[in-house]
Each structure stands twice: as structure tokens, then as C-alpha cells.
Amino acid sequence: MGQEKVVxxxxxxxxxVAKVRGRARYxxxxxxxxxxxxxxxxxxxxxxxxxxxxxxxxxxxxQFVIVTATDIPGxxxxxxxxxxxxxLAAEIVNHPEEPIVLLAHPDRHMLPKAVAxxxxxxxxxxxxxxxxxxxxxxxxxWGEDNVFKSYLMEKGDVDTVWAQADRIVEGEYxxxxxxxxxxxxxxxxxxxxxxxxxTVWGSMQCPFYVHKSLVKMTGLAEEKVRIIQAETGGAFGGxxxxxxxIGAHAALLAMKSGRxxxxxxxRAEDMAATTKRHPSRIRxxxxxxxxxxxxxxxxxxxxDGGAYSTLSSTVLSRSTIHAGGPYxxxxxxxxxxxxxxxxxxxxxxxxxxxxxxxxxxxxxxxHIAELLGMAPDELRRRNLLRPGQTTTxxxxxDEDIDLEHLMARAMAESDYETKRERFARENAAPGMKKKGxxxxxxxxxxxxxxxxxxxxxxxxxxxxxAEGKARVLVSSTEFGQGTNTILCQIAAETLGIDYDxxxxxxxxxxxxPNSGPTxxxxxxxxxxKLVHSAALGLKKTLAASELLPWEGYTTDEFVAAVRTxxxxxxxxRAESHYEPPPGVLWDDEHYRGEAYAAYAWAVYVAEVTVDxxxxxxxxxxxxxxxxxxxxxxxxxxxGQIEGGVAQGIGxxxxxxxxxxxxxxxxNQMTNYIIPTxxxxxxxxxxxxxxxxxxxxxxxxxxxxxxxxxxxxxxLNAIAHATGKQFDCVPLLPEDMLRQTRVPQPERExxxx
Amino acid sequence: xxxxxxxxxxxPYKVVTHPMARLLDxxxxxxQLTGTKEGCGEGECGACNVLMNGELVNSCLIPVAQADGxxxxxxxxxxxxxxxxxxxxxxxxxxxxxxxxxxPGMLVASAHLLGKNPKPDLLAIRxxxxxxxxxxxxxxxIFEAVERAVSGVNEVGG
Numbered sequence: 001m002g003q004e005k006v007v008x009x010x011x012x013x014x015x016x017v018a019k020v021r022g023r024a025r026y027x028x029x030x031x032x033x034x035x036x037x038x039x040x041x042x043x044x045x046x047x048x049x050x051x052x053x054x055x056x057x058x059x060x061x062x063q064f065v066i067v068t069a070t071d072i073p074g075x076x077x078x079x080x081x082x083x084x085x086x087x088l089a090a091e092i093v094n095h096p097e098e099p100i101v102l103l104a105h106p107d108r109h110m111l112p113k114a115v116a117x118x119x120x121x122x123x124x125x126x127x128x129x130x131x132x133x134x135x136x137x138x139x140x141x142w143g144e145d146n147v148f149k150s151y152l153m154e155k156g157d158v159d160t161v162w163a164q165a166d167r168i169v170e171g172e173y174x175x176x177x178x179x180x181x182x183x184x185x186x187x188x189x190x191x192x193x194x195x196x197x198x199t200v201w202g203s204m205q206c207p208f209y210v211h212k213s214l215v216k217m218t219g220l221a222e223e224k225v226r227i228i229q230a231e232t233g234g235a236f237g238g239x240x241x242x243x244x245x246i247g248a249h250a251a252l253l254a255m256k257s258g259r260x261x262x263x264x265x266x267r268a269e270d271m272a273a274t275t276k277r278h279p280s281r282i283r284x285x286x287x288x289x290x291x292x293x294x295x296x297x298x299x300x301x302x303x304d305g306g307a308y309s310t311l312s313s314t315v316l317s318r319s320t321i322h323a324g325g326p327y328x329x330x331x332x333x334x335x336x337x338x339x340x341x342x343x344x345x346x347x348x349x350x351x352x353x354x355x356x357x358x359x360x361x362x363x364x365x366x367h368i369a370e371l372l373g374m375a376p377d378e379l380r381r382r383n384l385l386r387p388g389q390t391t392t393x394x395x396x397x398d399e400d401i402d403l404e405h406l407m408a409r410a411m412a413e414s415d416y417e418t419k420r421e422r423f424a425r426e427n428a429a430p431g432m433k434k435k436g437x438x439x440x441x442x443x444x445x446x447x448x449x450x451x452x453x454x455x456x457x458x459x460x461x462x463x464x465x466a467e468g469k470a471r472v473l474v475s476s477t478e479f480g481q482g483t484n485t486i487l488c489q490i491a492a493e494t495l496g497i498d499y500d501x502x503x504x505x506x507x508x509x510x511x512x513p514n515s516g517p518t519x520x521x522x523x524x525x526x527x528x529k530l531v532h533s534a535a536l537g538l539k540k541t542l543a544a545s546e547l548l549p550w551e552g553y554t555t556d557e558f559v560a561a562v563r564t565x566x567x568x569x570x571x572x573r574a575e576s577h578y579e580p581p582p583g584v585l586w587d588d589e590h591y592r593g594e595a596y597a598a599y600a601w602a603v604y605v606a607e608v609t610v611d612x613x614x615x616x617x618x619x620x621x622x623x624x625x626x627x628x629x630x631x632x633x634x635x636x637x638x639g640q641i642e643g644g645v646a647q648g649i650g651x652x653x654x655x656x657x658x659x660x661x662x663x664x665x666x667n668q669m670t671n672y673i674i675p676t677x678x679x680x681x682x683x684x685x686x687x688x689x690x691x692x693x694x695x696x697x698x699x700x701x702x703x704x705x706x707x708x709x710x711x712x713x714x715l716n717a718i719a720h721a722t723g724k725q726f727d728c729v730p731l732l733p734e735d736m737l738r739q740t741r742v743p744q745p746e747r748e749x750x751x752x
Numbered sequence: 753x754x755x756x757x758x759x760x761x762x763x764p765y766k767v768v769t770h771p772m773a774r775l776l777d778x779x780x781x782x783x784q785l786t787g788t789k790e791g792c793g794e795g796e797c798g799a800c801n802v803l804m805n806g807e808l809v810n811s812c813l814i815p816v817a818q819a820d821g822x823x824x825x826x827x828x829x830x831x832x833x834x835x836x837x838x839x840x841x842x843x844x845x846x847x848x849x850x851x852x853x854x855x856p857g858m859l860v861a862s863a864h865l866l867g868k869n870p871k872p873d874l875l876a877i878r879x880x881x882x883x884x885x886x887x888x889x890x891x892x893x894i895f896e897a898v899e900r901a902v903s904g905v906n907e908v909g910g
Contacts, residue, residue: 012844019852020840020859022787022827026852029786181887183791183799183853233789233853234887267792480851480888635847639893643850646890669796669885677881677891 007493007697010635014484014504015231027187027203027230028264035189036065037108038253038263041101041118042273043093046342046662047127047141050091053101056117064114065257067102072252074219078244079212084142085308085345087217087248093122094141095307095344096663097273099245104253104261127342129662131281131302134339141307142340148305149313149338151320153591155392156331161296165287169368173284173360174728175711177304177657178277178650179664180349181674182479184233186274187264188247190254197224198251203232204243206517207475211509213244214251229507232479236647237348239479240519241310242274271667275347276657278303278315278338282323282360292372292379296331299323301357305338306345312338315346317449319353321595322708324392325361326403326443327383332392342662348519350647351707354444362440362712363727366719376716377407377416380441393595398583399692406625406688407441407603413686414439414605414623420720427721432612435620438716439605440709445596446701447522450586453578453597459513460530462491462538463573465503466566468559470495470538473505474515476527481703482636483523489632490528490696494535497555513575521701524632525598528696530576537574545569581694598692598700602626604645604709607681608717615733617653617718619681626705627688630698634687637702642683644706650674652711656730756820760785761829771817775809776800778816779826787827787856791885798884801857801864802826808864808883827856830863838901839863848897850888858884862898871902 018024053068055061069076069090078085089100101118105111127141128134134146142148162168188202197220204210207227214225227247232239246263253261265273281302287295301319305312316338323334369379384403390396411417416437423435447453461473472491478484488502495502505512515527542548548561565572586593607621624641631637654673658665666672691698711729719725724740756767760783767782779785779802788811791799795810802811803825831837839862842848849855858881865872865880872880877898878891886894 010845010847013847013849015852016844016849017836019849019855020827020836020843021831022785022856024852025786026789028790029780183789183797183851183885183887231852234851236887266790267794482850635845635893639847639850639889642890642892643888644890647887668794669792670794674885674887675890676885677878677894680891683890683892 004493004697006489006499007632008630009633011485011489011499011633013482014488015478024231026184026233027189027201030189030201030230032189032191032260035260035262036104036106036253036257037111038102038104038250038261039111039115040099040249041103041115041120043089043096043098043100043120045093045122045124046096047094048122048124050089050093050100051121051123054119054121056119059114059117063105065104065253067252067256071256072217074217077216078248079216080241080310081313082309085310087245095342097344099249102249102253104257127662129341129343129659131304131339134341135302141342146340147337148309148340149316151316151336151591153320153334153392155329155394156296158296158298158331158333161287161331165295166290167288167371169286169288169371171284171364171367171727173282173363175280175356175359176730177279177346178349178655179271179657179672180236180238182234182236182238185265185267185270186239186242186246188243188250189260189262190247190250191260192251192254192258197226198255199226199228200247200251201228201230202243202247203239204229205235205239205477205479205519207477207507207509208514209240209517210244210247214248217248218251218255227509229477232477235479236350237352237519238275240348240517242347267669268667271672272664273344275310275345277349278305278312278346278353278356280356282357284360284364286364286368288368288372290372292374292382294327294329294383297329299334301334301336303338303353304341304343304346306341306343308345310345311348312346314449315348315353319357320591321393321445321449322354322443323357323361325358326385326441326601328385328389329392334392343659350644351704352520354704355708355711358442358708359711359729362442363715366438366716367725377411377439381407384441391595394592395594399598400690401601401627403441403601406601406627409686409688410439410603410605410623410625413625413684414607414621416605419607423720434610434612434721435608436610436717436719436721437605437607438713438720439603440713440716441603442708443599443601444521444701444705444708446525446598446600447596448520449595450588453526454580456516456578458516458527458530458578459575460515460527460534461513461573461575462531462534463571464538464562464566468562470497470502470535471505472502472531473512474527474531475507475509475512476515476523477507477518481640482633483518485636486524486632487528487531490531491535493697494532495539495558496551496553497558501555501559521704524699525695525701526578528699529694530578532696533576534574537576538572541572541574597694598629600626600628600700600702600705602705602709604713606710606713606717608714608721610718610721615736619649619714622681622683624683624706625686625688627690628702628705629692629695629700630689631687632697632699637687638685640702641685641706645683645710646675646680648707648710649680649714652714652729653731656732756816758819758822758824760824761826767816769816772815774812775814775816775819776811779811785826785828789853789856791853796885797854798861799854799857801860801884803860803864808861825860827859830859837863839866839898842897842901846897846900847893848889854884854886858886858894862901866901
């Protein structure tokens, strides 16, 4: 570390000039000759049988392209883990806003009236709208028992710990749905002809997911389906699954009409119909000694998965593995279930289940500390994982971590101890404004869980252009987080050339190899490492050709050598396949072993003011200290953390999805509130850099981590300020008012 | 259908359209100036911010009839091929643009803020940009970019 010229430097965003000049082309900025505009007719009930579809008079229906489930040439399914998510509802609807009929017309202004004139006749069936209703199976709305997936994870023998405990502490924690609110709504354009097959451009994270899904839905040969990512305006997980749906819809309209079709949602449709973060209910029961040693715990996780299973099983998996937080548990049992309800399906959202379980763990730690009369930092300090210890899955900590130091630094940067003492003293005095400071310690696993990266078996290529530039070929996409920039930095560093001499290949499934989906904080660590090996391969090829020495050349000499090589041999290209780091073994049946190749670690501190007149909470200061391995680009990395913290603040204090029989009622930016420039405190970001041996130049994952810590840190600070315990997010003033009016539950069941 | 005259980034345009057509749609669809983005369609987010006769407006809320004869400034009018505007350069260097969707409106609003108040402090920047939502950055990089544009580190463009 330290010798690099490009990695670790604040290189400018590759597509940055296009973005600041307004020249980046997003899906709604693209148009094609003869293009039609599409629209979707959706279910207005939560659950029931479709009895018929009627088309009202007064619309020139012969001018419209009309698609229903009967027009689907292949399988009526969006390809996910299970096979339950229809592309278009055929006989039964399972949630409000479920797509049933597609329309297209040359004039988009004709569409809203036509959508309103399609009448769906239903036989309405009873539905379930909460975890509690779903677990009672009244009625069963999915499978035999409304359970999408369940896990049981055990370490040690938790049944023996209760008798040894000085205290047993119980708690229940709930979290709400969260809307991604990426600024660019979902959208796709499709073209189709017999000769060229199907091409879909879209706003998306994972072009090969869309490819797989559309091959299945259309029945076309793999090579007849081509997916191209347009510039993508934010995603946060919300464009992992849903682009396969809207892409399929645009494709069906294009195949039926033989003309290009654009299908772009407006904000209201995107918010009401697309996926959100899973709501959760998590129960903790912990055995602890009077000096704060955690002896064991039982944790019970329940997620609301919505009407179809989509990605819920993997979200639940990450919830389960992260549920014990960054602590050493000699004994633990975690049971988890994802339940079906008749909400629109929940999906991937930054953090992927971990924010829910870490919120519960970190609120629970403050409860335990309070009952023991111990400082929250001291309780954590006595239980933080150390090198050589094992995680809840039995994974031995091989990395040289120092979580105590992370916490000490976060406390020092935030002046935690002084403020904790001062606020407590000042809050005792009369006055309606109370201040508090709270912290949260957490971890986030990088890459796919367990054997996931082995199954993905990602492939990356680096080739060279006729102009002599190196080119990175991956299906890993840019949607604001910085993929283009960091992967070019890694290639430039490895090749020993200027950053400007490397470019990104087009995100087009007919051009790039499948480097896996752009999810799970895997791009820097996993894909970056593959770019590094592929670039090394290219360098070796050039050296073997004797057109360039192994070292000691300029960028101009590299460019000249590449040009000569291409003129002489045609193609200069090297590939690299994923190889797991040694010792990464995972038992999928018992959920034991190396859950992740590496973890990012963090301690966040929030300082708040609570106005007891209005119950308004302002976050006054926020300190985020983390260890994410090597920081590849300090400006982009800092931006990732700050943006994640802001989303976490939103999830904690502002963002509340209001449901009415499964339908989001506040599907507008006017009444679904995200933080503004005046709501966000100074977010002070600090990195401890400990390079990870198996990531690109030492990098681990970073993108999801900052979503995990803000909510518990803020609620811990609110408890410090008010002396009242709130255990749910989002926590709006009306929620605080309501909860302070009812007596709070007794947490401690046993005090021996 | 009615004829309207607009001057956009100094260039005169004649548009024949419905009087209630949104200025946003006229810019994007009639004039192919797609730099201006739609975020919410209801004046909440500022992604569609443009200048109309020097005032900052949400172009999704302006019927074209109201903009007849007006001078319109969009993100495409900031800087040129030779040189970025100071706020564009600062956003690029400070990481003020991530996904890029709020960026055009955020840049127009920032340039407008600096036009009215050449030396805003952090409080004034926070207040000046409170009509522009961003989901990616948490605003810190944006504040830093505007401060850098103010500080004259980049005495370029205009």
C-alpha cells in the first residue's frame, strides 16, 4: 500500500463530465423511429380471481397494442430463485398493482385514459397484510403455510446458558418498509424482429438477470436476446429484480407490435408498484453475566416478503447471518422466517436484510447495558469479536481486525464520553429540548453469501482497442456508486498506465462476459480482483510478445505496443475466472462455515436533539468510522458512506410507507419524505485502512455497510436524550407521542 | 395547438404545442434538451430546475403558455465544450454527482444561488439548495462542491 499511482487516488468519475453537462443518456432520454409508448393496467384489489377483462367504449382500441398473459410466448414467470412471480397475472392476483394488461400507443398522452377504460372483473378473496396475520395462516395465501423460507442457525448449546445467567433480557424490535426512491424511475425500451431477435435497453443493475428472465419468458434462443444497460439514475437494490419485469413488459409489447416500445414509469407508479425494503419483527432473548459477558442468545427473525418470494430467501439469509452483530457468542440460536403477505413483493435494498437485524441487535445492546447499569460502549467493548474468535456461523476471524480501536476512534471523533456525561446532566434540568448521543457497532459481509460466489463463477475480460487503450469488459454496472471509475483505476494501476488510457466496455450482454450481478457489495472486492487478474494477463501477453517490457514503460509506449500487437495479431484480450480465497467453505444445509470471504466493520455515533413539545428529532452530528479494507477512491468511498448514512437517517426518522389494504397510499415525493439538504447533519467519515489480501489492492465491500448503523445509533441517542425506549423505525413524532402514552413493556424476565 | 417562442440558452426556438404542455416536456421532447430531468413531476425534488427570466423554477410545474417569450437557462447552457462552468468542475472534483439524475437541477440551482449570493456560507448553501433533493450523496459532496466553486479554487467558466 502507498506505492500506487492510480489506486487510492481521487480519480474523477469516468462518466462524470457527461453527467455534469446533462449529456448522459438515461432510458427516458432515448427515442427510436416509430416508437410506441407503453402503459400497464394493474390490479386494484389485494387478492382474488380475475373473472374477465372488459374494454370500455369511447376508446379507439384498434389504435392500441394490447397484451395479456395469453400473449406470452414462453413461460409466464420472472426468473428468480423460485418460480412463483408471474410476468402478467393470468387468473389470480396476489397484490394491489399487480400487472394484468399492457397497452401501447404512438401518443403517450392517449394512454392514461385508455388504462382507466380497461375494466378488470374480480372475485375478491380475503388477504393478509402483516407478519402476524400471515403466521396465523388465516388465510393461507402462499404455499402450505405462508412461509417462503426459514432458517435455523445454531452455535454451542444455548439451552444450557439460561441457568448460568445473572440476567436474561428480552426485547422486540420492528422496522418498516422503505422505498428506494432512486431518482430515475424504472424504464425500458424494447425492439424485436425475427432476424435480429429481441433487444432491451433499460435502467438496471444486472443485465444478465434480465437476459435470463427474458429468455425464459420469450422462449427465444439465448443469442437472440440482447440486454443493454442505459445510464442508470440510482438503484440501491431496487433495480436488481424489477428490471426483469418492466423489461419483459416492454418486450411483449414490442414483439406483438413489431415496433420499438418505450415503457417508463412515472414516480407514482414506480413507488406504488415496485419493490421495497422488507419490514421486520425481531425478538431477542439474551443471557448475560452481571459484568456484561454475553453468554448466549435466542433470536427470532420474521420478515414480510410480500406476495411473491422474489429474493426473500436470500434477504432472510443475510438477516440471519448478521443477527448476532460484531460480537462473540459462545452460544446462539437464530430462527428466521420470511412470510407471504398481499403487499407488492419486497425486494433487494441496500443492506439486504442486515439493517433490520443489526437495528434489533444494537438497540438490544443498549437495553442490556441499561439493565446492567453499564455504559453501552463498555458492554460492547467486553464482547466485540477479536481475531481468532468465531462468528455466529462458526467462521474464524482470520483478518487482523481491531474493533476496540474502531470504537475508540469513533468515540474520540465524536467527543462521545464528554457529551454523554454533559447531556445527561443538562437533560436533568427543566426544558423541552433534550440532547442525546448514541452509538452502534456492526459488520457487513462482502460478496455473495456462502457458496454464492462459487455458483456465480464470474468471468471478466480486459481487452485493448485499435486506438491502443485498455478496455474493461464486465457486466458490473454503474448506477452512481462508481463501478466505472474504480474498475478503470484497478486496470490502469495493474497495467502501469494512466487512468485516461483505460475505458469501460459497453454494458451490453452481447459484448461483455458475465461478471455477475452488481449487488452484495461485491464489485470492488470480487469483480475488482478479477479485473486485476485479467489486466495482469493482458500485461503478460504483451510482455511475451516482446513488444513491451514487463516494467518501466510509459503510457505512450504501452499504447504504441498495443497498436502494433493488434495490427499484427488482431485481438489483444485476457480473461479471468473467479477463484475462491483458500479456506472459504460453507455448509448450506446447517448454515455453518465461511459465510463471507471478508467483512467490513464499523462504529457510528449519532448526536440528536429531541424537542419534547413537538417530538421532532434533529440529528446534529454524525460520525462514521469504518474499516473496509483498502479505499480505492477516497472521494467516491466517502460519498458512498455519506449517501448510505443519509438513507439510514431517512429510514430511522422520516420514511414511512403508509399502507391501505396492501396499497401504498403516499406514493409521491410530497408525502413520502426523504431528508433534504437542511435535515442532514455534518456526516464525518473516517476510514481505517487494513488491506484485505484477497480483494483488489486490498479492497473489501463498502456500498451497503453505511445503511446498517444510522438507525440504531439514532434511536440509542434518542433513548439517551429522553430516557424513553423506542424500538421501531421509522420513528416519526406521531409514533413517539403514541408510544409514550402507553406503558412500556417489562424487558427483564429474570433477575437471579 | 398554439405557437410559442422561447429563447433557450440564448438560442431562439419556435414551438407549436398545447398551451398546458409542461415546459419540462417541451425542452425534453420538442427541443431534445434531455439534460433537464423529471424526478417527481410535482415540484418537490428540483431535478427539473431551469432558469426562467433569471428565476429558478420547476419546469414540471410551468405550462409552456406561461413561458412564452421567456429566456430559459438549462444545464446544457452551463459551460461549453472548451470549459466547464465553475460549479460543474467543482461537482466533478468533489463527487457532487453520483447517479447524475438530480445533478442538472442541482447545478442550475447552485449556479443560481451563486449568482444571487457570490459568497454563501454553509447555512446559505443548505438553504439555497433545499428545493433540490438528492438520494445518492447525503449532500455533503454537493455542499463541498458549491463551497469550492465559491472559494475561487476554480476561477473558470462563468
